[in-house]
Amino acid sequence: MTTSLPITERPAARVPAVARAVSLLDLLARERRPMSMAGLAAALKLPRSSVHGLCGTLLDCGYLRRVDNGALQIGPGVMTLAAAFVASTHVAAEFDALWREVPAPDETLILSVLNGPDVVYVGVRNSARPLGLAFSLGMRLPAWVAGTGKAMLAWLPPEEVRALVPAGATDLDALLADLARTRERGYAVDDGHVREGVYSIAAPVLDAAGRPVAGIAVCLNQATVDADKLERQQRLVTQAARTLSRRLGAREDTR
Template sequence: MQARHSPHAPRTSASPALVPALSRALTLLERLAQRREPMSLARLASELELPKSSVHGLCSTLLRYGYLARQDDGAFRIGPGVMPLAEAFVSGTGLTQEFNALWAERAPDETVILSVLNGRDVVYIGARNGQRPLGLAFNVGMRLPAHLAATGKAMLAFHAGAAVRELFAGAELTRMNGRGPRGIDELLVELGRTRERGYSVDDEAVRAGVYCFGAPVFDAAGEPVAGIGVCLNKTTLGADAGAEHRDTVLRVARTLTQRLGGRAPAATQD
């Protein structure tokens, strides 16, 4: 049996030949990252549609290099070996450097995060945890569903509706705290509101008591390349419904867009 193609893998006819064993190993890592929970050898073999003997060999190799870790019950999870790869990517990203430069002299009062889209998830490539306690620590390399995270919705809102439908085709929209869109149509309505006002809101969809504003960072073509988020304890929103924090996330997003030589799109996309 052959492993299912990753939803993120290129499918063009011009794609170069792939190394099967490497493709399977990367697909296995992606599946563990997507599931966000340890998985047994049998479950991995079933979901990847591969023989147990093949999956055993892949896991043994990935364990050897630290890309997987094994629990006492035998289940596998992502290992610490992936962190140097993430750190190497982040250190070479101008976007991250510009983000970190904003807070070189003073730490933000609230938690400020920078993420990029990776398939149906966001991956955090920058995080400045604020001086006020939040109850949720954001770390570089952390992944969350894009349809729930404020930064993810800020970026998705500036993708064409057809592209968003294709991205989530056949996917169940996870709900982490009993909140969030129940289906693609509900998600598109929320993205439309986000596009109109220029910022997104995560109202406890990721974690109870945590409220986030998000805004997109654009490149020179007016395409969203990252998302900025400001996260705070919902009880501190105040009478202005967090207007100060909303303005902060919009200002930081504009600053990063300008430093990247980017521009906001001239017109919204349908």
């Protein structure tokens, strides 16, 4: 007698048409620009007839829409799915949950989000170690000053950074050069700019499109910092940022 496996144990069966539709949407999400059917077919290495059928179905369902020149881009139907996901996955809640699952260091940990030209702290774990500065929920700092702010700005296009930073607030060319170095190494450093004697290492939390939605940082008493400690804390922060990014839908290759 043949015994069927429970549904949860059955091997996953890949449906080609669904896989192609998802690949098409994923391509448009990554490109973040309208594309013609011919361009989609070439990029996906699919026959134009197949792409025509996929696009017709996705247009009917609201997952694609046409722009003026007939090219296609992500449609409003995708936002319904995205909104449902975002509603169930809040970055601050994930930040709190993370430290219930893995040992948290005995250092101050903070999570902030961009709000205009500032960062706003939405997650805080103050250490018992004295810093001379107590972070609190709702605290605001200029994004180009705070480590978490610089971590997020480094993953934005330069034109967005220029639009965010108020005129005359800082040397924009120097800031953009610093942000380029930050992105290259994967984390930002604040060496006493927020508060003298406080050293922080920060990394961005990215969403599925590779855009920064938050910044996470560990803050250290500068007097206790040495090369080994910096390396350990840098690994901890970047790994925590990757974990939170994955939980928000980011892929490993978005960094």
